[in-house]
Amino acid sequence: MNNMKKHIDENALWQQCISFHGHECGGLLIGFKASLLAIELLEIEFSQDEEIVCITENDACGVDAIQVILGCTAGKGNLLFHIKGKQAYSFYDRSNGKSVRLVLRDLPRQEGASKLDYMKEMDPASMFDVKKVHEELPEDARIFMSFPCDVCGEMTAEPMLRLSEDKKLCLDCYKPYERFR
Secondary structure (H helix, E strand, O other), X not given: OOOOOOOOOHHHHHXXXXXXXXXXXXXXXXXXXXXXXXXXXXXXXOOOOOOEEEEEOOOOOHHHHHHHHHOOOOOOOOEEEOOOOOOEEEEEEOOOOOEEEEEEXXXXXXXXXXHHHHHHHOOHHXXXXXXXXXXXXXXXXXXXXXXXXXXXXXXEEHHHOEEEOOEEEOOOOXXXXXXXX
């Protein structure tokens, strides 16, 4: 971004997020504001490939905004879900090694549209605690060979197969040995 902050049309981005998500809600707004703060703190732009990585600790509405604004998607391998039930997002920039974890603060309790309006007016920096990331930058996404499961016959990516009695089994067909808890 060359020391010059690029102008972001936040209203247009918000409308794109609503269109993608299907409706306007507080959860979507959380991801929207987290994305804007990540852009500011890491000086990043939309990820065409895997330049930007997001590890989300939830699978809630806000993740849709992150996909729209930052280009982090499960299909590209730069949106990873480590579900912990927290409104927390770790962002990484592969090009310069910068990273940040944004954790939603406990916001004042309000109901319905008034809460959404209240959150819309908030500065992203006032909504999140900015912390160091917990996890190292994940490796680039890899493409694996697939093999048929010896029980159901469905093609399964190599790292998701388990070997049992000389058979390759998918996770659905594999029965773990429970004795070693």
